[in-house]
Amino acid sequence: MKNTVLTFQEAKEKGEKLTMLTAYDYSTAKLIDEAGINSILVGDSLGNVILGYENTISVTMEDMIHHSAAVARGASNAMVVTDMPFMSYQTSVYDAVVNAGRLIKEGHADAVKIEGGVNIKEQIKAIVETGIPVCGHVGLTPQSIKAFGGFKIQGRDEEAAMRIIEDAKAVEEAGAFCVVIEGVPSQVAVKITEQLSIPTIGIGASSACDGQVLVYQDMLGMFSDFTPKFVKKYANIGDIMKEAFVKFKEEVSAGVFPAKENEY
Ligand code: KIV
Secondary structure (H helix, E strand, O other): OOOOOHHHHHHHHHHHOOOEOOOOOOOHHHHHHHHOOEEEOOOOOHHHHHOOOOOOOOOOHHHHHHHHHHHHHOOOOEEEEEOOOOOOOOOOHHHHHHHHHHHHHOOOEEEEEEEEEEHHHHHHHHHHOEEEOOOEEEOOHEEEEEEHHHOOOOOOOOHHHHHHHHHHHHHOOOOOEEEEEEEEOHHHHHHHHHHHHOOOOEEEEEEEEEEOEHHHHOOOOOOOOOOOOOOOOOOOHHHHHHHHHHHHHHHHHEEEEEEEHHHH
């Protein structure tokens, strides 16, 4: 059955944990969907893991639409949540609504994700009022790394923690159906999860959250540029892929592949 905003709300009410994984293409989306994961996030992390940028700043609306549409074709049951890239919503409420609309109409997303809290409350409200579900994102928001001075855990002191809690509350008040909390001390995630009636989805934000999200290349050991502490490797697919690539090279060089059964 298709996961929707209702699935998310029911899970929070029943205390059932939600699962979300990133995907950026059709085949991976299909595998994640078949595994029964609640939601697929077409994250702007595609800037890092697909396009090879150092951060997510350069990702464009066209990048997001292209990958979102591919994922949507592979996701029958998982709810597709697509990231609004840097500068697609910060500039004005009008830009936010137009660009969220494009992710739904052209990217075939079920919902959009947007980074920030108090500062973008009006944007979230306006998008929700058009009938587009919004997932918030607070804490270590990667589009703000230049302001943070790098990928640094946020909310370490009392004042910073309070600001993140206020951000999460603003996201809920604006009408978001869930909120991602990234890179904060566990106590901050505990407080937000207790105080919000919408589900919290954590990444580097402890088991207190109502659900968890990971970048699939991280959890499968396919991305080695950097591995944050919050990542758990569920498999070493990167090594398996490399072994297969080497074997292919060896067999082609030795004339073993293609074999008779591979010929017409
Ligand atoms: O872009 C992304 O993949 C994300 C997750 C890390 C939450 O925003």
